Amino acid sequence: MGIRERLSGNEAIAFAMKQINPDVMGAFPITPSTEIPQYFSTYVDNGEVDTEFIAVESEHSAMSTCIGAQAAGARSISATSSCGLIYMAEMLYVAASDRLPITLAVSCRALSGPININNDHSDIMSVRDAGWIMLYAETNQEAYDNYLQAMRIGEAVQLPIMICQDGFITSHAIENIELVETDQVKAFVGEYKPEHYLLKKDEPMAVGAYATPVYYIEAKRQQAQAMMDAKDVIKQVAAEFAEMTGRSYGLIEEFMMEDADEAVVIIGSSAGTAKEAVRQLRAQGKKVGLIKIRSIRPFPAEEIAQALKNVKSFAVMDKADSFNGHCGPMGAEVAAAMYANKVTEPKMINYIYGLGGRDVRVESIQHVFAELEKITASGETGETYRYLEVRE
Amino acid sequence: MAYNLKENLMKEDRLAGGHRMCAGCGSPIAVRTILRALNPEDKAVVCSATSCLEVSTFMYPYTAWKDSFIHNAFENAGATMSGVETAYKALKKRGKIDDTYKFIAFGGDGGTYDIGFQSLSGAMERGHDMVYVCYDNEAYMNTGIQRSSSTPHFADTTTTPAGTVIPGKLQQKKNLTKIMVAHGVPYVAQTTFVGNFKDISEKAHKAIYTPGAAFLNVMAPCPRGWRYPSEQLMEVTKKAVETCVWPLYEVIEGKYQLSYTPKNKLPVEEYLKMQGRFAHMFKPGNEWMIEQVQQEVDRNWEELQKLCSL
Numbered sequence: 207m208g209i210r211e212r213l214s215g216n217e218a219i220a221f222a223m224k225q226i227n228p229d230v231m232g233a234f235p236i237t238p239s240t241e242i243p244q245y246f247s248t249y250v251d252n253g254e255v256d257t258e259f260i261a262v263e264s265e266h267s268a269m270s271t272c273i274g275a276q277a278a279g280a281r282s283i284s285a286t287s288s289c290g291l292i293y294m295a296e297m298l299y300v301a302a303s304d305r306l307p308i309t310l311a312v313s314c315r316a317l318s319g320p321i322n323i324n325n326d327h328s329d330i331m332s333v334r335d336a337g338w339i340m341l342y343a344e345t346n347q348e349a350y351d352n353y354l355q356a357m358r359i360g361e362a363v364q365l366p367i368m369i370c371q372d373g374f375i376t377s378h379a380i381e382n383i384e385l386v387e388t389d390q391v392k393a394f395v396g397e398y399k400p401e402h403y404l405l406k407k408d409e410p411m412a413v414g415a416y417a418t419p420v421y422y423i424e425a426k427r428q429q430a431q432a433m434m435d436a437k438d439v440i441k442q443v444a445a446e447f448a449e450m451t452g453r454s455y456g457l458i459e460e461f462m463m464e465d466a467d468e469a470v471v472i473i474g475s476s477a478g479t480a481k482e483a484v485r486q487l488r489a490q491g492k493k494v495g496l497i498k499i500r501s502i503r504p505f506p507a508e509e510i511a512q513a514l515k516n517v518k519s520f521a522v523m524d525k526a527d528s529f530n531g532h533c534g535p536m537g538a539e540v541a542a543a544m545y546a547n548k549v550t551e552p553k554m555i556n557y558i559y560g561l562g563g564r565d566v567r568v569e570s571i572q573h574v575f576a577e578l579e580k581i582t583a584s585g586e587t588g589e590t591y592r593y594l595e596v597r598e
Numbered sequence: 599m600a601y602n603l604k605e606n607l608m609k610e611d612r613l614a615g616g617h618r619m620c621a622g623c624g625s626p627i628a629v630r631t632i633l634r635a636l637n638p639e640d641k642a643v644v645c646s647a648t649s650c651l652e653v654s655t656f657m658y659p660y661t662a663w664k665d666s667f668i669h670n671a672f673e674n675a676g677a678t679m680s681g682v683e684t685a686y687k688a689l690k691k692r693g694k695i696d697d698t699y700k701f702i703a704f705g706g707d708g709g710t711y712d713i714g715f716q717s718l719s720g721a722m723e724r725g726h727d728m729v730y731v732c733y734d735n736e737a738y739m740n741t742g743i744q745r746s747s748s749t750p751h752f753a754d755t756t757t758t759p760a761g762t763v764i765p766g767k768l769q770q771k772k773n774l775t776k777i778m779v780a781h782g783v784p785y786v787a788q789t790t791f792v793g794n795f796k797d798i799s800e801k802a803h804k805a806i807y808t809p810g811a812a813f814l815n816v817m818a819p820c821p822r823g824w825r826y827p828s829e830q831l832m833e834v835t836k837k838a839v840e841t842c843v844w845p846l847y848e849v850i851e852g853k854y855q856l857s858y859t860p861k862n863k864l865p866v867e868e869y870l871k872m873q874g875r876f877a878h879m880f881k882p883g884n885e886w887m888i889e890q891v892q893q894e895v896d897r898n899w900e901e902l903q904k905l906c907s908l
Contacts (some may be wrong), residue, residue: 229688232681258688260680263720267677270670270717274681277668278643279695280688300670404643404666405686405695415658428799431851 208384208451215343215376218312218350218383219285219369220245224255225391226357228309229398230281232260232271237323239313242285265290269297269308276306277413279403281357281538282306287373288315291329295336298366302337304413307360310338311353314474315378316562324375324563327473329527330502331526331535337429339367340502343461344477346371346381351453352500354386357395358443363432367379368386370502372475373562386451394450425495428527437504456483459498460513462488464494468578469520471510471540473499476523476559476566483571494575505539511547514540518582519553523594525560532591534558553587559594570595603794609634610664611807614640615663618654621830624791624818625651625733629704631795632731632814633665635802641665642700643686645679647709648672651733673713674850676721679703683726700806701728707748708738713775722781722811724839729805731820743823747772750843751894752887753875755823757766760869760878765887770894778813779849783809787848790817790835797846797857804848817844825874837869842899845904854905863899866892 208586213221220242223231233243243259250259258280262268265286272282291312301308314330316322330340339359343349349371360367371377386394402411418426435459444455459477462484463469471478477498487494493530497513499506522541524534533541537556544550557574560566576593581587612633613744619626629651636642642665646652652669655662670678683701703721705714710732718730737755738744744757749895750771754760760766775788779871787801798816805812817838821828838844841864846857870876879887 229692230681230684232677232684256688256691258691260684260685260724262677262680262724263716264701267674267680267717267720270674270677271681271684273670273690274645274668274678274683275685276681278685278689279684280685282685297674404668404682405689405697405699407695407697410641410664410666412656412661412663412667415656415661416653416669417658421658 211383211385211575212380213499214241214243214345214378214380215346215349215371216313216378217245218346219353220249221385222350222353222391223283224249225388226395227255228257230258230260230272231284232262232268232275232282232283233284234262234265234286235266236265236290237286238291238315239285239287239311239379239396241377242311242313256456258520260476265293266297266369269294269301270355270494273297273304273306274299276308277304277404279400279405281398285311285313287313288317288329291346292317292332295333298333298336298338301366302412303425305432306366307357307364309356309360310368312368313373314370314375322562325375326561326563327525328561330368330370334503334535335579337365337433337505339365339433341367341369341500342378342473342502343369343371344498346376346382346473347453349376350383350385350556351447351451351455353393354391355443355447359436359439360396360441363436365432365436370540375475384451390450394446422473433504437506455500456509457501458509458513459500461496461498463495463497463513465493466491467518467582468575469495469497469514469517470523470571470574471497471499471520471536472523473502473536474525476525479566479568480571483568483575486568487572487575492575492579499536507539507543507545508547510540511543511549514552515546515549519555521578522554522556523574524556524558527558527561553581553585555581555587555590555592557592557594564595601796601800603796606795606799608870609638610666612636612863613655613662614662618822619650619659620828622821622831623650624735624820624831625706627791628731628733628798628816628818628884631798632702632802634657635702635799635806640700641697642702643668643682644753645669645682645703647675647705647714649706649709651704651706652723653740672709672821674717675703675705675714676718679728679730680721680724680726683728685782703720703727703728703730703808706739707732707734707736708746711748711772712746719781722813725810726782727810728762729812729814731814731816733816735818735820735823736771737820737823739820739823748774751891754878765878765884772849773898775815778815779852782815782852783811784808784851785812785848788815788844789846791832791836792836792839792846800849823875826872830872836868837864837872840864841866841869841895843895845899845902847902848902854902856903856906857898866895
């Protein structure tokens with residue numbers, strides 16, 4: 207039986223870490239993820255876990271210690287946000303290239319500047335090509351559930367994995383949550399048993415080679431394959447998780463998409479707000495729906511294209527900008543997904559929204575649907591690169 | 599047990615030959631000597647910062663390292679080894695491993711004095727049971743002889759060329775060994791290759807077998823950057839010691855101890871004149887540069903002697 211609790215998203219992640227009791231955690235404080243290593247070091251200092259906690263002097267060193275520890279054969283974790291995530295960016299690439307399944311909890315936050323501590327997705331979007339699996343949660347429950355699934359996924363394909371949630375919105379807000387019994391968690395996650403590691407008896411190992419042009423691209427091709435393979439693993443692990451908890455997860459979530467004419471594609475807590483907008487519009491007889499992306503990496507291109515193939519128009523909602531002068535990061539990926547899957551009929555627009563914690567209300571999303579309705583009626587998209595609710 | 603060079607050389611090399619380091623380079627000599635200071639029955643994990651050493655010894659699919667080895671990046675050998683050492687503690691505590699491992703990180707002066715300084719400082723402050731070895735060749739040699747904060751005063755490098763207006767590097771060398779002492783770690787030493795390698799071998803053994811964090815600063819000349827004939831490597835390090843440009847000393851639990859006092863301290867010219875990077879200092883009209891370096895060396899030497907007499 208699940209345990210009914212009330213926890214913030216950060217607390218839920220820390221609690222999942224405690225239940226898993228990993229070997230090593232290296233972490234550095236940064237708002238809004240700071241609470242995670244805080245809670246965790248309390249568990250360490252009170253003997254509730256026997257994880258070795260390294261209070262490093264920077265996020266760069268947090269990821270560097272995780273790389274060293276995981277390569278040595280230890281299950282290693284960290285947590286960060288915002289500037290901390292991009293300060294470790296170089297090491298994120300190394301972790302993925304070394305095929306080290308480190309687990310990183312990210313409470314997502316805007317990047318400087320201007321300096322801002324509130325939520326958007328600029329941090330994770332800036333490292334989306336680092337080679338990490340990235341799952342994004344809408345709620346505290348999802349953050350917890352994703353974390354319990356993370357190591358199974360990462361370790362199966364030997365890729366590091368980020369478990370992302372919206373800073374403050376879910377990281378600090380307290381919600382009802384159903385926790386899994388610790389013995390069930392331990393049985394589900396299992397032990398980390400790498401095939402090769404630095405401290406393996408009688409088998410020295412060398413990690414982090416210099417690869418000349420004769421070998422480099424093959425290493426990258428193998429990484430690409432692991433990311434492709436991760437899609438099925440995410441689904442399999444989710445299926446097992448559903449058996450244990452009754453809570454089902456996919457690469458994407460489709461909400462009222464069955465007969466939708468207009469849809470939004472969205473990530474994170476704003477999906478909850480957008481679902482309410484969809485419900486209200488449905489009550490008015492409007493055929494609208496929503497797609498929430500849970501797996502940003504691997505990117506569920508085929509699933510998104512299939513889900514959108516019958517809509518007349520849709521908006522991709524980006525809580526980050528690419529500053530390329532024409533679209534946000536998810537806008538670009540969804541457009542590529544549609545074209546690659548030969549779904550070119552629906553009209554697409556792209557909104558940049560909610561940057562630096564700008565509030566996203568039900569009315570904000572209703573405004574997007576009103577715009578989509580106009581596009582469906584006229585067949586004209588107008589400007590496809592739009593900012594939502596911004597003072598011009 | 600008294601040090602014996604012959605016996606020491608009978609130990610198996612833990613860095614295999616055939617790596618791609620230059621002839622006359624100090625770095626692989628430092629590595630082999632330090633690894634020889636490990637008790638043969640002990641295992642080790644070695645880390646190297648990105649450097650000549652790393653790219654020349656671990657070019658896929660070949661490795662010269664007989665022990666487990668990890669390279670991560672330029673600036674984080676300290677933190678990377680912190681992670682490896684912590685994993686050892688965690689796995690040992692959980693009964694998953696039973697061997698005795700020692701942890702030795704190598705970085706050049708660029709990866710140690712400069713870009714890896716924070717990572718090193720963090721690792722030393724946290725007191726991980728490891729040795730960090732700086733093989734100090736006084737410039738960014740891997741990228742082509744650019745100045746570092748370890749480059750000595752007036753040296754000609756590709757980013758401090760001895761020009762018509764600016765005569766080489768304007769700043770003095772940073773004293774990293776003292777900064778490491780200030781971290782309060784149990785063992786810090788400065789050494790290089792002299793005589794029968796007794797000094798470096800004994801210091802390496804102490805560093806490895808002192809519980810907690812230890813730091814070794816090893817002068818490891820670079821024939822390309824310093825511009826001396828390869829075969830004169832040992833002559834260069836000897837002159838560095840005899841002029842007191844690079845004094846040999848160790849600091850045990852905060853107590854400074856000189857390892858060697860030259861009988862007749864040689865003038866700095868004896869060291870400088872062997873190396874092309876200081877050639878411009880010997881041009882007529884530049885005598886002041888040599889005088890200034892002499893004053894700096896004298897001041898540092900006096901200060902060190904005072905610290906050692908405390």
